[in-house]
Amino acid sequence: LRGAGGFGQEPRGDTTEGALGEAEGRGPGQGVAELWRGDSCGGRGEGSAEDGGHCPCPRGPAPGARAGSPGSRGGGGSTTPDYGEKRLPQALIIGVKKGGTRALLEAIRAHPDVRAVGTEPHFFDRNYEKGLEWYRNVMPKTLDGQITMEKTPSYFVTNEAPRRIHSMAKDTKLIVVVRNPVTRAISDYTQTLSKKPEIPTFEVLAFKNRTLGLIDASWSAIRIGIYALHLENWLQYFPLSQILFVSGERLITDPAGEMAKVQDFLGLKRIVTEKHFYFNKTKGFPCLKKPEDSSAPRCLGKSKGRTHPKIDPDVIHRLRKFYKPFNVMFYQMTGQDFQWEQEESDK
Numbered sequence: 506l507r508g509a510g511g512f513g514q515e516p517r518g519d520t521t522e523g524a525l526g527e528a529e530g531r532g533p534g535q536g537v538a539e540l541w542r543g544d545s546c547g548g549r550g551e552g553s554a555e556d557g558g559h560c561p562c563p564r565g566p567a568p569g570a571r572a573g574s575p576g577s578r579g580g581g582g583s584t585t586p587d588y589g590e591k592r593l594p595q596a597l598i599i600g601v602k603k604g605g606t607r608a609l610l611e612a613i614r615a616h617p618d619v620r621a622v623g624t625e626p627h628f629f630d631r632n633y634e635k636g637l638e639w640y641r642n643v644m645p646k647t648l649d650g651q652i653t654m655e656k657t658p659s660y661f662v663t664n665e666a667p668r669r670i671h672s673m674a675k676d677t678k679l680i681v682v683v684r685n686p687v688t689r690a691i692s693d694y695t696q697t698l699s700k701k702p703e704i705p706t707f708e709v710l711a712f713k714n715r716t717l718g719l720i721d722a723s724w725s726a727i728r729i730g731i732y733a734l735h736l737e738n739w740l741q742y743f744p745l746s747q748i749l750f751v752s753g754e755r756l757i758t759d760p761a762g763e764m765a766k767v768q769d770f771l772g773l774k775r776i777v778t779e780k781h782f783y784f785n786k787t788k789g790f791p792c793l794k795k796p797e798d799s800s801a802p803r804c805l806g807k808s809k810g811r812t813h814p815k816i817d818p819d820v821i822h823r824l825r826k827f828y829k830p831f832n833v834m835f836y837q838m839t840g841q842d843f844q845w846e847q848e849e850s851d852k
């Protein structure tokens with residue numbers, strides 16, 4: 506597979522969400538809590554446009570939570586309790602960019618036995634030289650039995666990430682949210698376009714030579730979607746059984762179903778179920794219902810679920826053809842058929 510592309514390292518620019526490295530100067534650990542408790546909590550039910558996440562409202566203890574007892578949230582969701590200890594993560598959402606990683610993280614952190622960093626730490630790609638103690642400090646405090654998590658979607662395409670994560674803890678559980686690579690590429694482009702409206706069209710960027718139909722696989726929007734290529738790198742370090750592949754499509758159509766798999770994989774009781782979700786017609790996506798404490802329902806922010814530009818159907822067709830062999834290889838490697846070939850439209 507290496508020979509199929511020979512692609513280089515993922516460029517640093519064009520990131521996903523506000524990263525922890527970009528919120529420096531706040532002191533270790535503080536940045537996360539601050540960002541998470543930003544002042545966008547006016548009951549709008551959404552985070553700010555670019556925070557990528559939910560409204561960072563602090564939450565009180567959930568009814569029935571056994572405060573202080575092992576395995577309980579004991580103080581609730583996103584706030585940082587002043588007890589417990591900071592631990593390195595036991596599970597990571599490593600990708601893929603624009604796959605639905607924020608939706609997954611927000612859903613899993615509704616589980617009382619999961620605590621997660623709100624912002625992307627980018628430790629295994631950009632901040633590795635800061636060391637494991639820096640990384641540990643970024644984490645929320647947990648009680649015994651609680652799982653610490655973070656999500657940084659660029660890990661999946663970072664050559665060094667598997668080795669680095671393996672050297673932190675070889676039993677780290679890895680979660681990858683995958684989405685039809687054609688739609689993912691358009692979503693990625695849409696995000697860049699929202700920040701740099703002057704960039705060329707998707708159709709222009711997608712080709713090295715459009716007349717010859719030569720796809721530009723060095724463009725990160727396209728390269729990230731060659732999942733089989735990246736997965737090969739991870740399988741050098743981790744057995745397949747340690748990696749869970751979540752369908753980004755089903756995370757939207759059946760969030761509770763996907764969350765059942767995630768909880769099983771993490772060895773958690775199935776606590777996040779249908780009851781936690783409702784479909785918000787205005788947003789056009791599932792949102793988290795009013796949590797059991799006093800905070801409001803939460804949809805993801807405006808940077809999630811953007812309207813994609815209309816792409817020339819011929820370009821879509823060519824991209825589908827380009828990805829097909831890689832998708833098939835990915836299905837074979839994972840033993841899962843994500844059925845991207847069967848989709849009629851791309852959004």
Ligand SMILES: Nc1ncnc2c1ncn2[C@@H]1O[C@H](COP(=O)(O)OS(=O)(=O)O)[C@@H](OP(=O)(O)O)[C@H]1O
Pocket residue numbers: 520521522557601602603604605606607608658691692693695753756757790791792804805808809810811
């Ligand atoms: N519940 C819910 N609400 C809103 N959006 C949802 C949800 N579930 C999945 N998605 C899809 O998530 C896409 C963004 O993916 P990521 O969160 O991985 O993006 S990022 O890489 O962190 O920037 C985002 O992509 P776009 O629609 O292209 O904006 C969504 O389609």
